[in-house]
Amino acid sequence: MPRVNTFKVKVQTGQQGMSEPVHFNFNNHKLPFENVTGSAESGKVFEGSFDVNSFAHSLTLVGPESGKWEIEKITIEYDCENEKPYTVHFGRVTLDETTEVNIWQDAPVLAFDV
Amino acid sequence: MNFMKRIFTGMKQEAKPESSVMAEEVEKSTVAEVSQPEPEPETETPSNFPVVRSVIQISAISEGVFPKDSDEVSIKAQPTPTGDQCLFTVNRPLMKGYSWYFSDFESATESSLAEALFCLDDVEVVLVCESTVTVTRKDKTLVDWIPLAKEVGTAIRxxxxxxxxxxxEKIISNLPSEEDIREGIQKVIDDEVNPGVAGHGGNISLLAVKGNSVTIQMGGGCQGCSAADLTLKQGIHTSFRKAVPMVGAIFDETDHTAGLNPYFS
Known part of the structure; x- marks a missing residue:
């Protein structure tokens, strides 16, 4: 359970987008992103970040309050304490008012060539 | 600090409507008791309560581990966080569609890959699965895998x-069907494993069988339990391999961080 300093998210929306503000859920606290650029409308790219400075138990991207949000790709850059910054990519997923998607991933285990 | 402030602000904001809804409910039920001696039982959740969303788990997309179209044999070593095992991923198929568990040198007879690995001093167990090899070392006190991993890499090459x-060949020609594996593993789960973990409020379910590899999931008290790894390796693996010797890789797809209140729920 690392301490997350900050994380940046980039979401590529597919055919069905949404016009609501994008929220994430950190340790069951729903919050809006900061430093937002772009949007979550159809075919657009949304970017946002948040200075967390707290320990991560769970982190999810929350679906819209109404309608559906088709996501093509999610890219997250994590900056955690005592870890090298790392990037995680997630693929296609559709969210709605009853769902959220897990975007937390521990830092990759060190691998080396032999 | 900023984040903490927002969390507490958020909590207060969320708490307000909830408490007012609860107060309204109390008032309503009091009124109902006076006017109607037999109030109807509540069947629907009030619409003001926040919806509990379900969390979708999707796998992270792994970027290419090896350079494309390379003729050279490339091997990546990835020690497990527990330090007793190391996963070697090779850019060549080693056992297509199946996996095999070599428990000792005798079991590796005529399997040139496993024979070569058991010739190394510190190798205890070898598991070959598709294009990967998982090696368990004898000396559990050593955490530096680099010297042994290099020897393993040379042996694989x-x-x-x-x-x-x-x-x-005798292994390849006698590989069991998925149905045989499924039946055997399900029987061990029902007869041996689940009655054992039920004492701790846990349960194990068989999610999938591919070739002779199985994927299981831990639930109830096992999910999120600090002893889950011990239960898996010393309890479940041993029971599975004893009852179904042909079983290969055993994958655990339990998300131990998920669930509303794992373990002590």
Whole structure:
């Protein structure tokens, strides 16, 4: 359970987008992103970040309050304490008012060539 | 600090409507008791309560581990966080569609890959699965995998270069069907494993069988339990391999961080 300093998210929306503000859920606290650029409308790219400075138990991207949000790709850059910054990519997923998607991933285990 | 402030602000904001809804409910029920001696039982959740969303789990997309179209044998070593095992991923198929568990040197007879690995001093157990090899070391006190991993890498390269059958013909020709594996594993789960973990409020379910590899999931008290790894390796693996010797890789797809209140729920 690392301490997350900050994380940046980039979401590529597919055919069905949404016009609501994008929220994430950190340790069951729903919050809006900061430093937002772009949007979550159809075919657009949304970017946002948040200075967390707290320990991560769970982190999810929350679906819209109404309608559906088709996501093509999610890219997250994590900056955690005592870890090298790392990037995680997630693929296609559709969210709605009853769902959220897990975007937390521990830092990759060190691998080396032999 | 900023984040903490927002969390507490958020909590207060969320708490307000909830408490007012609860107060309204109390008032309503009091009124109902006066006017109607037999109030109807509540069947629907009030619409003001926040919806509990379900969390979708999707796998992270792994970027290419090896350079494309390379003729050279490339091997990546990835020690497990527990330090007793190391996963070697090779850019060549080693056992297509199946996996095999080599428990000792005798079990590796005529399997050139496993034979070569058991010739190394510190190798205890070898598991070959598709294009990966998982090696368990004898000396559990050593955490530095680099010296042994290099020897393992050389042994894998030598075995691939020798052109002999990596896995013994007798193993390949006697591989069981998925149905046989499913039946056998489900029987062990029902008769042995689940009655054992039920004492701790846990349960194990068989999610999938691919070739002779199985994927299981831990639930109830096992999910999120600090002893889950011990239960898996010393309890479940042992029971599975004893009852179904042909079973290969055993994957655990439990998300131990998920669930509303794992373990002590």
């Amino acid at each position: 030598d075995a691939l270069g020798a052109g002999k059958g990596l896995i013994a």
